Amino acid sequence: MTNDYIGKRPALAVALSILLLILIGGAAFFWHLGSIGLIDETEPLFAEASRQMFVTGDWITPFFNGETRFDKPALIYWCQAIAYSILGVNEWAVRLPSALAAFGLMSLLLYTIQWHLARQDDLEQMIRPTRRWLTAALGAAVMALSPEIIVWGRTGVSDMLLVGCMDSALLCFFLGYAQPQKSEVKAPWYMAFYVLIAGAILTKGPVGIVLPGLIIGIFLLYLGNAKEILREMRPLTGLLITLCLSVPWYVLVIWRNGENYINSFFGYHNVERFTSVVNKHSAPWYFYFLVVVLGFAPYSVYLPLAMARLKFWQRSYWRSQERSSQLGLFAFFWFIGIFGFFTIAVTKLPSYVLPLMPAAAILVALLWGDLLKGRKREEDKQASRGIITSAPLLWTGWVNVVFLSALAVALFYVPQLIGIDPAAPDFRQLLQQSGLPAIGGVIWLLCAVLVAGLLIRRRYQPVLIVNVLGFAAFLVFVLTPCLFLMDQQRQLPLRELSAIAVQAQRPSEELVMVGFKKPTVVFYTHRQVNYIKMSSTAAQYIQTKAKKTAQPPSVLVLAQQQKFPEMGLKPTDYENLGKSGAYQLIRVPFKN
Template sequence: MRMKLSVKHTVDQWFNKIAKNPALGVTVSVLWLIVIGWIAFGWNLGNIGLIDETEPLFAEASRQMFVTGDWITPFFNGDTRFDKPALIYWCQAIAYAIIGVNEWAVRLPSAIAAFGLVCLAFYTIQWYLAKEDELEQVSRPTRRYLTSFIAAALMALNGETIIWARIGVSDMLLTGCIASALLCFFLGYAGKEGSREQGAGSREQGENSNSSPLPPALRPSASSTPFPNKWYLACYVLIAGAILTKGPVGIVLPGLIIFAFLLYVGRFREVLREMRLFMGILIILGLSVPWYALVIWRNGWNYINAFFGYHNLERFTEVVNGHSAPWYFYFLVVLLGFAPYSVYLPASIIRLKFWQRSHWRSLERFQQFGLFAWFWFASIFGFFSIAVTKLPSYVLPLMPAAAILVALLWNDLFPDTETQQKTPVSPTPSISSSFLRISGWLNVVFLSVLATALFNITQILGTDPAISNFHELIQKSGLPVIAGLMWLVCAILVAAFLLTRRWNYIISINLIGFVAFLIFVLTPASFFIDRERQLPLRELSAVILEAKEPNEELIMLGFKKPSVVFYSHIHVNYLRFPKEAIEHIQNQAAKGLQPPSLLLLAEQKKFLQMELQPDDYKSLSTKGAYNLVRVPFKKKKSEKIDIS
């Protein structure tokens, strides 16, 4: 016990020293953010090839923009691609211009969006806890820094965020825009400390008071200005970015969260006035509408029907591309995607007692931060649970809120030794030790189940047509055993800390376990899968570039792998069935095309189904499960191709 107090006293002294030296505090914070950001988003970001099937679609459409200079209409493989708006393509094309056309450039926008969000969340939580200490007239630098460090780590180091921050698609950019917009809204909202009961005049006086928590540069110059304060302005700009990333959902989600929150706390009209909503709408429309106007002007109803009809309305009201799931789907996504910290979400939510509306309405604005995070989490979860089409990436924007909720739960467990004798005036009751103990044992059970599942992963995973001996290779790698042992050790340590009532260390064990899992299991596994699944296609793309004759057609039979289009830089004709390929070859032969041949890329089983004779083709390369051959156009006297 004496050693425990000594260590804690040393930690408190260290954080007190940081708090008294702002430059040191900034340095330590920046270093922490860089370390977790590099581990989560930067390390080996571009050292793995593009992942079929979605990522190469974005990468190639962006490359086409970069090559052709057409920054309005996205194209893939010669066809328009209206799935997503232009912002992600612009970001990737700019990255191409800076660092070249490669995997790093494809994924850099996603990684930057994730890292920027984590940094803004870190600042917001630091600001909130500093205001709480100011209100309670205490100094708790240890609690403030530890909570902020944990919140940033939870936000970065979870499976859902890491997956989408390391893939060059639009989901992480959308999440970065929406989540950052919500944080900016709260900073603007919490910076207005005037009370409703004081009336408009008192609010204006509060806005211009020197006691405002916002820096002078971020305060509005006058209460009568038609422009919103700079945090609200940033919120509007980020919402416009979300609209340019994924369409109407970019304004629907933050609008739903903000309006529901304001209605609940009874500040709807008051805050909408101070936000200068009309001006904000003009800013959003002014930034987002021009590209939509240009793409519609150029493509007309084709774009309107494809994007607004199919990719927005139908995805919400109907099952699109077979992406249906049961009502409890997102419970599983959050449980596994935010693992292993997701087991603490129930305790984090119950801790708030969000149903006590009169209590929350009586608090200062900044004290409503936890309630705001709850509305953020619940609104997105509910919205996409109602939607008919379901995908794991849809609830990615709620992961930052989940991290904030769990970090605030642990905030109650980080008192400073200097203030332990004082009774804090917490805006929300602390979670009871019994409920926390239940969550802790759920943590132990979850980690144990996870370890057991990883030990037996080959019996759980399905087969991959591109890797015939997938299960055998995974087992030989030893990764399932390493992963299972890691989480089993974590389960034992969490149980030990629960028994000794050392609550503070539990979340650290989960974080350390996840980092070890990422470094020693997930990263080697991603290299293994890339080598077995994607490398053969990249190697064949290089062969195609070298062997292809001018105007020679490339057919991909039986599968769609857009990465071949990106790496070979040529048009690919996708055909599904062997009979369809034979008929196509006959038709091309009858046209007398030059050169009198085409390239055929097929899985070995599909290639065998074509029953080509040895003199009907020339084998160029075989990689993994794929064959690349050249099929010459041979004609009989009847002018029909002879491939029998």
């Protein structure tokens, strides 16, 4: 009856999907987006480089703290600068491009899964609107409500913009690939693919085309239809579109900066990151297994089963299938392509495998789509292609219970497990006093009990929904308040002292920060900061500067309070301008 009700009211299904996107996407990516200050050390580097573009009008060369910043191409800076022009220079504008990229990708993923299942229903001559819309909604929710997507979708750096462009391009490719041969929308989907690839190249460089090319290439070679698809895609036209959109900025930035840009961006930030360890970011070969387990928690326990149900080793079967039925296989190659590529790369960071998270969401959603088919006879379930038998699902479900229980136990002991951050020495104690770890532990323990109860009753369909709702509760009641607490302890002191520095700084007076480099100071003061890591070096620098004729005859120094004795400074040697948290701002007058 529900099927008939929704099937006869497609507008209602679309409206409910939009409402779901707004609720989940809003909570995941926009709720309190600008309520927390910028987080050191990476986010303010992007924010300040974009502010410099906005202020100076130089949209070609990114700058940070008076120096060129060639780490990433220009698209993220352009997006943030445009957001500044609309919303003002603030945290919301810094993070808006990432949030929009995540929300757009989530929406396209929902559409793609729903379209795939609708075509599957047509092939099987079945009418199952509830199943396809619920499966698509679950896929979108699983993608949005997973740790890695949440973190990078709410952070003002280039990673989520890359994922938004590159993964949306992959979905557009599949939507073009899977259309009937004479469909009028096949070519537009392919053109969208080329445009989004250009966006990926302008966000992160060559990886924006190398990874999609690798994934699509492996997929087509497996199916043996590469030549046919290449003819459909009009690669020369597509390449022209991609080059026209992405290359001009590279030409301009190289023309203006020459070998400095080539060596820094293409050499150091691309070739060296793949072939050698950069910035001490090394890790063992199994690093990304752990990242996926935790970064896609709690749904990661279902990935092995979701992949096994595809029976990807049966190549002849997949070659005989309609293209529209191959979304699961495409997501599989998408996942292993990115996972394998960055496992081979020498430099390793958790964010590198962020682009595989939407593929993981598709795999898990399609696994659950099988459970929602509503077959009447158990033997039909077992005989149907891709339908999993109850035993593997039952065992995986109990692994889910153990995993949720382990998360709960870990959260109860989090205050004892985390180390002491010198920038926020009281955070661990305040975290324990807040009761947030205990609340998180209770949430996941309750989820474990609910999943166990469902497994005992052999009711598998609601299990994934319990996991999704558990993560939503964890986001609202634990993760977000924890971020506020961390901001209050770690970042707020720097913002407060930056505001004091702006008021107290005399014309031409230098601002020096001693110790760990905190780029937020540059963003919030809108001034250049001289960063000196070692206390002894800072003391020598001030002494050398004092010997020269300087106006004004003083320097502002921002550092953790224990740094001043290390610099040989006594309380009588400086004027205290402010203290906040672990930091202190002083003025050191030069002595003749």
